[in-house]
Amino acid sequence: MEKEFLVDSDHTAVLYMYRDSEVSKTFISIKMKFRTLEKCMTCSIMSLPNQVNASIMTLPKDLLTNIFSRVASCFVDNLFNVQQSCKYLREIGNDDYVLQHACIDIVPYLPLSFMERCINNGNVEAFLTRGFQLLTLSSEEFRGLEFLKLLAQKEHAESTYLFGILLLYIPSCFTLFLKYSLIDLELFRQDKLQPLCACIFVRVRVCAYACVSKIICLVL
Amino acid sequence: MSTAATADASSSGDTTEGSVRLLTLQSEDGEVFEVKETIATQSVTIKGMVDDDCATSTIPVCNVTGRTLAMVIEWWNKHEIGAVSNEKELKEWESQFDTIDDKSDRDDVYDLLMAANYLNIPTLLDCCTSAVAEAIKGKSTDEMREFFDIKSDFDEKEEDALRKENQWAFEN
Incomplete structure (x- = not known):
């Protein structure tokens, strides 16, 4: 599987993964800041979905953080309820961004x-x-x-x-x-x-x- | 809107219809969609590719299925400037994404979330995120586990400790 990086106009990097390397040739990777490279790789790879069994647990961490911050901004009891459901969600609920928006x-x-x-x-x-x-x-x-x-x-x-x-x-x-x-x-x-x-x-x-x-x- | 994948799909690429350029998007399962550039650039990812002149041939939207991509394109069409004049009508149309009580609705929203995240479509991302957030609100832990199909990996002791620690939030 080919991996390639493309930086869009906002300088947020997008990782494209191609099964068919022919296609990827048209997307010659451009200006990539090495500092963000590693971060981009992990978050993009995480967002590759598992189409078969989509569930809240398969959502990438950044999406869950966003969702949880909305939940917490109503009141923290909602956040605690979801945090108590499993270890992974507890960890995400403890994210800085979520607590920053907690009501x-x-x-x-x-x-x-x-x-x-x-x-x-x-x-x-x-x-x-x-x-x-x-x-x-x-x-x-x-x-x-x-x-x-x-x-x-x-x-x-x-x-x-x-x-x-x-x-x-x-x-x-x-x-x-x-x-x-x-x-x-x-x-x-x-x-x-x-x-x-x-x-x-x-x-x-x-x-x-x-x-x-x-x-x-x-x-x- | 959608045409089945054909042998020459990969070479179709940059077609022009009047003054509007058409982009060819190919979903993970091989379905090909032709979309006006002005509409598709609601996706920040695609806009970046267009700006960098990378969108001249078929754009593979690798981790989005044809079914989801069709929904995304429907979203784009509705949100094109001038497509729906009535704000209320648009809100009404959007409200179909708000309730995710059915299992199938939920799966759709997860797929859309992934697609919106990958293609970077702020409006769609916002709508789906708030749908899931609304579903979480007001549910107890057990209801949540059932609703979202979450398997608890706490042992009893840990869970009791956590509940105790958070008890204060429920006493009002």
Whole structure:
């Protein structure tokens, strides 16, 4: 069996396998990045279907990951049910991409270990939850804000908005506010964000200038 | 749409009808389909081949059967720009893929998923993926095993431990 690689316009490589080597001659393989070669080989070979006994178990891993992330985005109990059905599916359900999209905001109590895993995978809801938890503890406000800031850096509009509001109105955030508003104004300037964030940007900037001028006045 | 494989199928290749170029696709089991280039390029894979001038002779779609390829082409035809003017009508037509309660429907969706993945057709992939995801939702583990024909390879201890570990998600 002949193997050949072809890179399409998106630079995603497609592996063609031909039983008939005559046919393959017309597809002279082109520019192939060696770095991705190995990865492409495994994923494409996996996707060669077993037409006789198609079942959910024969689907390639990337498809199952995609399906599971949709399942998990409804709520994790669905994901757990499917994970409990066999070892292979359990492994796929533990994939980073799936956990990143998991919806976790329905249960009041979330095991710490699961929460950590979601945070490590960049799950937005987990970030927000942890951020809020920390914000309610007066000694951890700073870390809570850090979580919101991280989300803001990921262009998560609601968090950016919230981050701005908190900086502006919480007295204990005042010093942080000074620090952030002078250094991290870029956060509020993202094009993709909602107009609300743009408002925050303007307000933060105005306040920052006001504070700076006040300080200068005091010093003088 | 579909013509049986003929002896000269491999040489037919690049035919032109008016200004629309026709591509020849050959399925794994040898069925040959002639498809307008404008339609077939909904597949990112085929588009790449056309852009690189690799699509001048028969394109073998190796791991897709003729039956599945026919469904894929039907999908392309429906999703060609201007083919179905009414968005609602299109959604209605797409909804036939949404329920996979029958065994035969399920097999079709798996085949389509494979084909969509191989040919890289985002719209079809999206539709089939969400169909399977919807089927998974709301089923218990045992229902899932029966529905998807999954054989458990956990021993009793492992399964109990896993259920215990995940218990929190079911207490709301």
